[in-house]
Amino acid sequence: MVYPITVAGVKRDLPLCKLNETMHIAAFVIFGDVELTVKSAEALLKKAPEFDYLVAPEAKAIPLIHEMARQSGRNEYFLARKATKLYMNGVFEATVRSITTQGEQKLYMDGADAAKIKGKRILIIDDVISTGESLRAVEELVNQAGGNIAGRMAILAEGDAVERNDIIYLEPLPLFDKDGRPVK
Numbered sequence: 001m002v003y004p005i006t007v008a009g010v011k012r013d014l015p016l017c018k019l020n021e022t023m024h025i026a027a028f029v030i031f032g033d034v035e036l037t038v039k040s041a042e043a044l045l046k047k048a049p050e051f052d053y054l055v056a057p058e059a060k061a062i063p064l065i066h067e068m069a070r071q072s073g074r075n076e077y078f079l080a081r082k083a084t085k086l087y088m089n090g091v092f093e094a095t096v097r098s099i100t101t102q103g104e105q106k107l108y109m110d111g112a113d114a115a116k117i118k119g120k121r122i123l124i125i126d127d128v129i130s131t132g133e134s135l136r137a138v139e140e141l142v143n144q145a146g147g148n149i150a151g152r153m154a155i156l157a158e159g160d161a162v163e164r165n166d167i168i169y170l171e172p173l174p175l176f177d178k179d180g181r182p183v184k
């Protein structure tokens with residue numbers, strides 16, 4: 001079962017994956033898809049508010065944030081990491097409950113990145129916003145760093161996120177029932 005979608009003029013068939021006993025999701029993964037990443041970045045930048053820095057959660061949004069930074073002539077962007085690394089200092093964290101990951105997950109921000117974010121206009125980027133949990137966690141980290149949220153953008157808004165008016169996105173993505181019928 002697939003869900004056909006056109007994003008920024010690019011057509012893809014998203015495979016339906018079982019999430020639990022009652023729901024399926026249409027998997028949207030930009031990893032390895034250069035055309036989709038480049039065109040989505042272009043389309044999002046056309047709709048973007050003014051910003052100083054882009055920030056995204058690890059991992060699926062990394063090609064997108066890189067391409068958006070490159071196209072907008074910015075040489076630096078920041079990631080909320082899924083794990084701390086020994087080269088990170090002054091790290092702080094926020095907790096996430098994701099739709100695709102079991103249980104709790106944490107996101108971490110490096111202190112050196114936080115110092116650059118302080119007082120700057122920050123545009124938060126993700127590939128898909130669904131429950132809004134990772135977005136909320138990134139926002140918490142940006143706030144802790146003293147950054148000002150300039151906007152929240154994603155390629156797709158899924159399920160309830162479709163009705164949010166505080167995010168800018170390119171296309172809606174439904175959730176699907178146990179038989180693969182779109183529900184929302």
Ligand SMILES: Nc1ncnc2[nH]cnc12
Nearest residue numbers: 025026027028100128130
């Ligand atoms: N439909 C989807 N595809 C891939 N990752 C997701 N995360 C949340 N919803 C998703």
